[in-house]
Amino acid sequence: MTARIERPLSPHLQTYRWTLTMALSIVHRATGVALYFGTLLLAWWLIAAASGPGAYANVQAFTGSIIGKLIVFGYTWALMHHLLSGLRHLVWDLGYGFKANEREAMTWGALIGGISLTVLVWIAAYAIGGGR
Amino acid sequence: MSVPKSPSMRTPLARVRSLGSSHSGTSDFWRQRLTAVAMTVLIVPVIVVVLMLIGSNQAGAKQIFSSLPIAIIMLLFIVASAWHMKIGMQVVIEDYVHNEKIKLASVMANNFFCIAVALASIYAILKMSSGV
Numbered sequence: 478m479t480a481r482i483e484r485p486l487s488p489h490l491q492t493y494r495w496t497l498t499m500a501l502s503i504v505h506r507a508t509g510v511a512l513y514f515g516t517l518l519l520a521w522w523l524i525a526a527a528s529g530p531g532a533y534a535n536v537q538a539f540t541g542s543i544i545g546k547l548i549v550f551g552y553t554w555a556l557m558h559h560l561l562s563g564l565r566h567l568v569w570d571l572g573y574g575f576k577a578n579e580r581e582a583m584t585w586g587a588l589i590g591g592i593s594l595t596v597l598v599w600i601a602a603y604a605i606g607g608g609r
Numbered sequence: 610m611s612v613p614k615s616p617s618m619r620t621p622l623a624r625v626r627s628l629g630s631s632h633s634g635t636s637d638f639w640r641q642r643l644t645a646v647a648m649t650v651l652i653v654p655v656i657v658v659v660l661m662l663i664g665s666n667q668a669g670a671k672q673i674f675s676s677l678p679i680a681i682i683m684l685l686f687i688v689a690s691a692w693h694m695k696i697g698m699q700v701v702i703e704d705y706v707h708n709e710k711i712k713l714a715s716v717m718a719n720n721f722f723c724i725a726v727a728l729a730s731i732y733a734i735l736k737m738s739s740g741v
Contacts, residue, residue: 506701509694509697509698509701510697510698510701512690512694513694513697513698516690516691516694516726516730517726519726519730520726520729520730520733523729523730523733523734524729524730524733525667526667526670526671526674526733526737527671527674527732527733527734527736527737529667530666530667530668532667533666533667533670534666534667556652560648560649560652563645563649564649566645567642567645567646570642598656598660601660602660602663605660605663605664606660606663606664
């Protein structure tokens with residue numbers, strides 16, 4: 478490392494007026510981190526399915542419990558939200574949607590769409606299997 | 610920027626090259642988007658597969674994974690998600706961990722975690738689809 482140069486830093490978060498896109502930027506990262514650790518559940522489930530009936534029954538007992546259901550529900554929401562919120566980022570990467578009304582609309586869309594899709598998936602899940 | 614006191618043969622580009630926090634240019638940025646787009650496409654069949662698995666026991670789950678298209682869809686999704694989350698978590702680490710040694714250890718642990726989760730899931734799917 479060469480000698481450190483004192484460069485101006487951008488002001489810290491508290492300085493700014495709180496906005497929706499800021500809050501959702503943090504939510505995007507938080508859901509990403511949650512999904513990261515949620516993959517452990519996915520891997521556990523796949524390994525159990527490959528292992529045998531006993532191991533699989535353990536997973537089903539967990540996902541059928543209240544805590545398990547809450548975690549899987551939370552995981553579903555994190556996935557749906559991160560997906561839609563990520564699509565928003567892809568639009569921005571392409572250079573569109575930077576106007577105030579556009580970015581607000583997309584952000585609300587990700588927020589509401591994420592919740593709606595989660596509920597939709599769970600309704601479908603209950604319709605098919607009567608819950609897990 | 611100040612002009613260096615001693616003349617140098619190095620071009621301005623050479624001086625700034627690989628000074629980013631990841632030391633790897635834009636390849637991670639690109640792969641993050643590549644895997645994101647892949648997963649937006651794959652998420653629909655993946656949700657269908659998960660819904661198909663609801664309510665089935667281990668034998669039923671194994672039966673579903675023995676289908677070649679389903680196994681391939683799941684494998685693609687796992688590879689894309691593991692890669693995506695490895696890059697995402699590295700960005701988070703680089704943002705918040707400033708101690709060079711802890712950062713190095715964290716980035717390494719992140720790689721181990723993502724590779725382990727991916728490999729375990731891939732092995733489970735291959736085992737089921739090959740009917741062992």
